[in-house]
Amino acid sequence: MRTLQDRRILVTRRPAQSGALVEALSALGAAVVEVPLIAREPPEDPRPLDEALGRLREYQWLAFTSANAVEAVAERLAALGVPLPATVKIASVGPATAQAIAEQLGGRGVDLQPVSHHRAGGLVEAFRALEVAGARVLLPVSDRARDTLAAGLGEQGAAVDVLVAYRTLRPEGLRARLDQALAGGVDLVILASPSAVEALAGALGERARSLPVAVIGPVTEQAARESGLDVRAVATTATARGLTEAAERFLARTPPSPR
Numbered sequence: 001m002r003t004l005q006d007r008r009i010l011v012t013r014r015p016a017q018s019g020a021l022v023e024a025l026s027a028l029g030a031a032v033v034e035v036p037l038i039a040r041e042p043p044e045d046p047r048p049l050d051e052a053l054g055r056l057r058e059y060q061w062l063a064f065t066s067a068n069a070v071e072a073v074a075e076r077l078a079a080l081g082v083p084l085p086a087t088v089k090i091a092s093v094g095p096a097t098a099q100a101i102a103e104q105l106g107g108r109g110v111d112l113q114p115v116s117h118h119r120a121g122g123l124v125e126a127f128r129a130l131e132v133a134g135a136r137v138l139l140p141v142s143d144r145a146r147d148t149l150a151a152g153l154g155e156q157g158a159a160v161d162v163l164v165a166y167r168t169l170r171p172e173g174l175r176a177r178l179d180q181a182l183a184g185g186v187d188l189v190i191l192a193s194p195s196a197v198e199a200l201a202g203a204l205g206e207r208a209r210s211l212p213v214a215v216i217g218p219v220t221e222q223a224a225r226e227s228g229l230d231v232r233a234v235a236t237t238a239t240a241r242g243l244t245e246a247a248e249r250f251l252a253r254t255p256p257s258p259r
Contacts, residue, residue: 002029003248006256010181010189012037012196017067020240021190025247033181037191037199039171040068043143043164046076052138052163053077056085060135061158063091065120065149066193067100069140072165074104084108091127093149094118094238096216118238119219124152133157140165144195168195175203182211185257188232188247192216194223201227212254214246 007030011018014036022032043049053076056062062084064070077084089111092098095118098110112130114122137153137160150160171177178200189211191197197220201208214233215221224231233250235242 002027004251005029007031007187007251008033008185008257009247010035010186012190012200013192014038014040016071017192021243024240024244028244028248030247033184033186035174035177035181036171037174037196037203038193039169040072041167041169042072043167049073049140049163049165050076050080052161053080053082056082056088056138058136059088059138059161061089061091061132061137063123063137063139063149063153064097064101065093065123065139065141065145067097068142068168069165070097070100070104073140076165077105091123093120093123094217096239099239119217120146120148121152123149124156127153127156127158135159137161138163142195143167170199170202174199178203186211187251187254187257188212188214190214190216190243190247191220191224191229192243194220196220197223197227197229201229212250214243214250216243 004025009025009030010033011022012035025032084105090101090108091112092101092110094113098113101108101110112126114126135158137158139150139160139162141162143164150162153160191213209228209230212232213224213229215224215231216235217238221231221234233246235246
């Protein structure tokens with residue numbers, strides 16, 4: 001019997017990002033319901049990012065803290081007809097973002113990522129092993145991004161240009177789609193970012209606290225716990241495989257939800 005047979009799991013990432021996770025869960029027998037909690041939109045003024053991308057050769061590093069930022073930058077590079085210079089080194093916060101870099105940026109590998117602690121603070125520490133004083137770093141981020149990486153690199157003497165690459169919005173009609181998905185009962189809700197936590201809590205209010213939740217890592221875990229969500233599993237690696245294994249661990253010791 002497949003380990004997730006007869007389990008119903010709500011995946012909340014955008015389809016462009018959830019493919020590997022949905023495939024892995026489905027292969028184990030889960031019935032996957034998809035309701036994206038956040039939508040990615042261009043910045044209100046794309047000119048600052050476009051101008052920086054046009055001057056990429058002036059930067060020593062291009063640093064990414066999310067797959068969404070990779071996707072947004074790849075789209076703008078294509079629209080501008082600007083190639084990614086081979087001289088620019090690429091830093092990634094973790095394996096999921098590194099995979100997005102390879103897929104979206106012509107197979108480019110990453111020059112730096114944390115060995116563990118796949119979050120902004122971990123990338124700050126990875127940079128400490130290098131000499132980045134005086135280096136120029138381009139950091140494309142969400143309009144809701146924290147300043148952990150920029151501040152950490154600034155303390156190391158780097159000149160960091162932080163530019164909004166995309167906006168994170170709550171999709172229209174989210175509450176209705178969640179109500180429909182939850183009407184059939186779910187055994188687990190998977191959340192992959194603090195923005196997703198905020199969207200779930202904002203859309204469902206108190207009801208969100210009754211749902212068993214699996215999260216992609218410690219930053220999302222902290223956001224979920226601060227929002228009062230019932231965190232039952234935390235992925236040990238910030239990847240589709242990590243989330244799948246976290247779901248397996250939790251559901252192996254939990255009876256199916258009523259249908």
